[in-house]
Amino acid sequence: MDYFLGLMIPFIGTTLGAACVFLMKDKINDKLEKALLGFASGVMVAASVWSLLIPSMEMSADKGNLRFMPALIGFFVGAAFLFLLDKITPHLHLKESTPEGPKTSFKKTTMMVLAVTIHNIPEGMAVGVVFAALMAGSSTMTFASALALSIGIAIQNFPEGAIVSMPLKGEGASRKKAFLLGTLSGAVEPAAGALTLFASNAISGALPYFLSFAAGAMIYVVVEELLPEASNREGSTGEEIRTDISTWGFAIGFALMMVLDVALG
Numbered sequence: 001m002d003y004f005l006g007l008m009i010p011f012i013g014t015t016l017g018a019a020c021v022f023l024m025k026d027k028i029n030d031k032l033e034k035a036l037l038g039f040a041s042g043v044m045v046a047a048s049v050w051s052l053l054i055p056s057m058e059m060s061a062d063k064g065n066l067r068f069m070p071a072l073i074g075f076f077v078g079a080a081f082l083f084l085l086d087k088i089t090p091h092l093h094l095k096e097s098t099p100e101g102p103k104t105s106f107k108k109t110t111m112m113v114l115a116v117t118i119h120n121i122p123e124g125m126a127v128g129v130v131f132a133a134l135m136a137g138s139s140t141m142t143f144a145s146a147l148a149l150s151i152g153i154a155i156q157n158f159p160e161g162a163i164v165s166m167p168l169k170g171e172g173a174s175r176k177k178a179f180l181l182g183t184l185s186g187a188v189e190p191a192a193g194a195l196t197l198f199a200s201n202a203i204s205g206a207l208p209y210f211l212s213f214a215a216g217a218m219i220y221v222v223v224e225e226l227l228p229e230a231s232n233r234e235g236s237t238g239e240e241i242r243t244d245i246s247t248w249g250f251a252i253g254f255a256l257m258m259v260l261d262v263a264l265g
Contacts, residue, residue, distance in 0.1 A: 120189050
């Protein structure tokens with residue numbers, strides 16, 4: 001039950017964020033959105049380092065000076081996996097007018113949800129693999145540290161849920177439909193987490209690779225999607241937005257995730 005709750009916490013964060021569509025009359029303020037995108041980036045980078053890459057290398061201590069190899073290999077395979085997923089899945093990033101991936105007849109709202117779903121997959125994988133390490137009895141992982149990662153991702157999922165549902169409403173979806181689609185985009189997280197957990201336990205000795213795989217996938221999302229959106233100076237009405245807002249959001253998100261991991265771990 002504890003593991004199930006751990007996998008579900010990030011999804012709960014997304015759902016609560018998507019519910020903001022019932023509370024907010026209009027779109028999210030541009031400056032707030034930039035800050036939240038920076039915050040989400042900071043959380044994901046800190047989680048990748050403190051909760052995934054460092055434990056991956058600690059689990060590979062028996063390899064001596066080559067203990068970085070599983071982390072290095074897994075990191076690049078994870079980034080390549082997201083790159084491939086990005087290329088084969090038709091999707092449309094928020095505030096973009098040109099879809100990416102293969103041509104399709106999907107509606108605009110569907111492709112917007114798919115874009116966020118791709119983004120959420122590595123987050124679910126990250127939570128799943130840390131709980132897999134816990135189940136495997138790894139000395140580098142405690143329930144508190146696994147829970148810290150789950151809570152950290154849930155915290156950054158809350159504003160993401162709002163960032164997803166509000167534009168969907170702006171595209172003409174009803175509040176209820178925007179909420180359901182925003183929630184649906186986060187449903188992939190517990191699914192990806194469960195699949196990663198079972199796969200990690202089934203392949204003996206692969207945990208260091210799975211940990212760094214999730215890290216590589218998350219860093220790819222941050223660099224490919226979140227940071228470019230956060231650093232875009234143009235607001236929704238054409239005015240220039242200061243990018244230091246997203247920079248400080250990044251710093252706060254990184255610090256919060258670092259504190260959660262160290263304090264609870």
